[in-house]
Amino acid sequence: MKTKLPNYRKGILRLVRWTSTVVYLFLAYQQAAFAQDGNAGINQATSQVKSYFDTGTNLMYAIGAIIGLVGAIKVYKKWNDGEHDTGKVASSWFGSCIFLVVVATVLKSFFGV
Incomplete structure (x- = not known):
């Protein structure tokens, strides 16, 4: 009702x-x-993002180098202390460094910068 x-x-x-x-x-x-100038905005954003790739990849390489140095020191300390898991720790630190370098290289080549 x-x-x-x-x-x-x-x-x-x-x-x-x-x-x-x-x-x-x-x-x-x-x-x-x-919305009239959408293509120009997208092109401008693309060029700005591409301009950061070189700096970003260099930063990732630098972080990989620092992680490699810290990992090498940790592995050396474990090796000198006679611990049994030295190989496992070394492979994990080395793997993280390789991962950072590979990701930076693949991103750079994938986006064609």
Whole structure:
């Protein structure tokens, strides 16, 4: 069963509907205005990201070198202490260094920078 709304509630509902319609139309217009230069924005973002690749790969190589030095020191200490898991620790540190170098090289070659 439908109940009748008082007149002031009908007016409020009309105002809310009208306001939401105006806001929707305004947002649709703004989106259309900003979407006109989408290709130029995408091209600009692509060129900016590509400009960071050389710096990023050099940073990954530097981090790999630091990890390699720290790992070498840890493995040397374990070896001198006569611990039995030296080979496992050495392979994990060496593997992490190789992983960083391979990831940096593959990303650089994949994106053609």
